[in-house]
Amino acid sequence: MVTVNRNYLKLPGSYLFSTIGKKVNAYQSENPDKKIIRLGIGDVTQPLAPAIIESLHEGVEEMAHAETFHGYAPDLGYEFLRSAISRNDYQARGCDISEDEIFVSDGAKSDSGNIQEIFGIDNKVAVCDPVYPVYVDTNVMAGRSGEYNPGRENFDGIIYMPCREENGFLPEFPSEVPDLIYLCFPNNPTGSAITKDELQKWVDYANQNGSVIIYDAAYEAYISEENIPHSIYECDGAKTCAIELKSFSKNAGFTGVRLGYTVVPKALERDGVKLHSLWARRHGTKFNGAPYIVQKAGAAVYSEAGKAQLKEQVAYYMRNAKVIYEGLSEAGFSVSGGVNAPYIWLKTPDRMTSWEFFDYLLEKVNVVGTPGSGFGAHGEGYFRLTAFGTYENTVEAIERMKKM
Numbered sequence: 001m002v003t004v005n006r007n008y009l010k011l012p013g014s015y016l017f018s019t020i021g022k023k024v025n026a027y028q029s030e031n032p033d034k035k036i037i038r039l040g041i042g043d044v045t046q047p048l049a050p051a052i053i054e055s056l057h058e059g060v061e062e063m064a065h066a067e068t069f070h071g072y073a074p075d076l077g078y079e080f081l082r083s084a085i086s087r088n089d090y091q092a093r094g095c096d097i098s099e100d101e102i103f104v105s106d107g108a109k110s111d112s113g114n115i116q117e118i119f120g121i122d123n124k125v126a127v128c129d130p131v132y133p134v135y136v137d138t139n140v141m142a143g144r145s146g147e148y149n150p151g152r153e154n155f156d157g158i159i160y161m162p163c164r165e166e167n168g169f170l171p172e173f174p175s176e177v178p179d180l181i182y183l184c185f186p187n188n189p190t191g192s193a194i195t196k197d198e199l200q201k202w203v204d205y206a207n208q209n210g211s212v213i214i215y216d217a218a219y220e221a222y223i224s225e226e227n228i229p230h231s232i233y234e235c236d237g238a239k240t241c242a243i244e245l246k247s248f249s250k251n252a253g254f255t256g257v258r259l260g261y262t263v264v265p266k267a268l269e270r271d272g273v274k275l276h277s278l279w280a281r282r283h284g285t286k287f288n289g290a291p292y293i294v295q296k297a298g299a300a301v302y303s304e305a306g307k308a309q310l311k312e313q314v315a316y317y318m319r320n321a322k323v324i325y326e327g328l329s330e331a332g333f334s335v336s337g338g339v340n341a342p343y344i345w346l347k348t349p350d351r352m353t354s355w356e357f358f359d360y361l362l363e364k365v366n367v368v369g370t371p372g373s374g375f376g377a378h379g380e381g382y383f384r385l386t387a388f389g390t391y392e393n394t395v396e397a398i399e400r401m402k403k404m
Ligand code: MLT
Pocket: 040, 041, 042, 043, 109, 132, 188
């Protein structure tokens, strides 16, 4: 008799952004005349930069001729892309990460979900609360948690590290020492950032306790302040305790193109095994590489023209962040984030729950955001707005919210 992976049955409801999508679509079909502004999912709205489009076209043209055609990509990704990543994202920042420690993939969401596969099932997992749901859900699917506890609104067997306003939405060391620690900075969903000194404490903690940090740096391009690290490898000793996930979605608009990479340093060993060799084995067996044309487009991110164009694109979204932050502050909302990240985290007014505020905002002013409780129990009473909309829609959404 066929049995199923019953761990999936522990997951309540559907994926957060699928639930939101369904609710918004239902509202729109009942109210076809309403102009809904979507500031929910962190999906980009600006077209790919000209340097990237040019590179994509070149790649497509190459695929049209036998002499320049490309079949399967190399396991770790094309050397031209990995060397550009190593030089620009690491060596230029004084981080000694070599190109053979970089694994190119089809995006950070897949990698952040898949990375847990190389770890034993009995590892204790720690996450921030609120948290990007993929880290928790994929560990639940794998069987690394107990049941969902409806009273606490979280899973037994997972260590939750509350991120509260009073500590700048940063986690504290948990009372029980975890094996795997997921950290995301600049943070999704709160938009908070961690200083290099604070991150160094986590690196030291992980090295002292033999833990591994899975560091999601997807929003690194949005850092505007000086003392905020762009990579965990800026911290001493991170190569012996940390894996880093990076995305091309947020810095270069690849949400619909799909490209990312994961760094697994060769110095990172646990249980007598190099984690690099396990991830290489997994990558080689289960993945056939991001498409050539996409990797070629990814290399354009590091060209001089690409860098200049993407700086403008990031500035465009950060102007939206400012509009949201300042507009809502003026309107009396309590807001944070939006300085080193494209997310604004606000307190729901009048003690509304996150979902009550979601419905209120959708119905009253036709603006969509993301309920904080969708990211965890400590997100209750908060709400996330993304800066990835168009400028015009962002201004209009905030005008509508000011008049509520
Ligand atoms: C989000 O809105 O949290 C992100 O867009 C989700 C993602 O990047 O997968």
